[in-house]
Amino acid sequence: MNITSIGALVGLGLLGACSPGTEPVQEDIRPVHSTVAGASEGSVGATYSGVVHARYESRLGFQASGRVVARLVDVGSEVRRGQPLLRLDPAQETLHLVAAGADVEAARARVAQNRTDLERTEQLLARRFASQAEVDQQRLALDQAEAQLKSALAQHQIKVNQRGYTELLADRAGVISAIDAEAGQVVSAGQPVVTLAAAGEREVVVSVPESRVDELREARSLQVSVWAQPGRTYRGTLRELAPDTDSVTRTYSARIAIVDADAALRLGMTASVFAADVEGRRAIRLPLTAVVHRSDRAEVWVVDPQTARVAPREVRLGSAQGDQVLVAAGLSGGETVVTAGVHMLVAGQAVRMPAAPAAVAQSERKAVQP
Template sequence: MIRTPCLHALLVLLPLAAACSHHDDPAYEEVRPVRSTVVGATGGSVGATYSGEIRARYESRLGFRTSGKIVARLVEVGTHVKRGQPLMQLDPAQETLHAVAATADVEAARSRVAKAGIDLQRTEQLLGRQFASQAELDQQRLALAEAESQLKSALAQQQVKWNQRSYTELVADRDGVVTAITAEAGQVVSAGQQVVTLAGDGEREVLVSVAESRVDELRRAKALQVSVWAHKGKTYRGQLRELAPDADSVTRTYSARVTVADADAALMLGMTASVFAPDVDGDSAIRLPLGAIHHQDGQARVWVVDEKTARVAARTVQLGSAQNDGVLIVGGLAGGETVVTAGVHMLHAGQTVKTAGSPVVAQGRQP
């Protein structure tokens, strides 16, 4: 049995022995695997793409110039028509009656002119025999002038009524193809109401909707290339012809029309088209995935990897335009630098990372 003084001595020696057997273990820093890319200036190959559809340069939304009931529809959607070809007809009965009434007014006006001429001639004869006064002669001259003016008015009204009679037939104003019909036989339409849409032959354009953040980008483009999904590998030269001065009230986008300079029969109306601007951000732009960008203190930053130490450092960059799932970097980076593209929100300054293709090396850190 151990005596009490010996027990006290053992209790004092045990902590010392434990202290002698303890060795300081080196602390290991976590090495986080990340995705990265070596950036480089694109030498003018950075571009922007805008989606749209093929449209005709000239589109006519046709309507009757008088009101009435449609009695005949002479074309179908897709019909190719010539200038002057009838498209629809209104019931001409009412306009015909108006024209007949106007013709009767003309005949009545002619009769009044003839009567006023006879009265003037008779008054002149009576004045020569001193049976009429000069005042009566002047009055007859004024009556003849008034009758002649009424005849001119009646003739003009007659022409108007016959014109309206001809307006009961809607004709094509140019060679083209019918793209829409919004009225049918039996329907009563008002003057000017759109009933047929006609796309003219000849020039073709691409109608695109541009977000407000990309308007200047499209305006600065020096050259445009047009392609269609149906004919992959074939491109056409494009030129910006029209850019709307204000945004659409519903979509809040700006409408732009790009003329296809060398359009051929392969470009059919309504085809899905893409407009590519190859040089919207100049010769020194760099493209990065959106996942490579993180924001801190209101500034856009990326993690740049030091090739020697495999540690990351934050770098503030200037952003250009967004393109699909990428963004253009116009300042803050140089060609040849390695930038983290995935996992940016799990890093801190000075952290060691393992990029794709590099070995994992644990870095010791003293406590």
């Protein structure tokens, strides 16, 4: 074999050694963000928006019909019990009262006349100029006259009451929150014309969707805050929960009593009710970015601390608030869960997680030590 053949063989060997097929394959290690799943008591809360109302609100109306001649209060007026609010024209009721008084006087006159007739007939009976039947007839007439007098007196009292019904009075102390009648307007008996919010107890009225009724009912504590008083919170308790939904909004109305209400709470203020522990048990909370939804199930990526590789794990989700969600089942606590980059992972893939701030600081201190 000549020198030229030997050189060719050596060159082919070198080319084979440098072939791409013999290079080692480098595994793709994907950087991710993660968190350690930890259980906490009452880890998810719920917030409901509502409006401050008085616990007792009266929609007042006249007990008689007529034309309004005077409005004696304005919206926002503070009133005391028995204070006049509106007044009807009393002319018609005054005439009825006069007529009833005349009927009473006529009935009294009939009673007096029948009593006199009875006495005369009894005297004639004693002198045998009248019969016993005539006496009995006079007694019956007297009884009828006395019954008619009682009826006339009762009718007169009714007219007196009707005359009093021309003035609408406050049934309790409070604040006028609405007036639905003006001077000159004709109103009917029983028509609501004034809304009176009673002084004292205050509560928040909220609308609750049907999916969150149970969590509000089971909440162990409620906190109430208003926009007008930032940083100030009040203690609340669930006083009333409607048994049926509103026909329009399809939500349940709930009334949250404010236990420590003060003068700063004004009617109509926008309020928020926060239930800090709607779950009432130890639970795990994760960012929404950690959850991957696949058809009809939810999964998270759990990192093996020994191999730094990920594996999918199915979880059951609970309530959500803001950018976090409650994990009701699937995690026991202590697992390292990927929170960013979940859609780019595959089972068994190696990942690299940024060092914790404490670890980075410690390594930097070691680097600067002499």
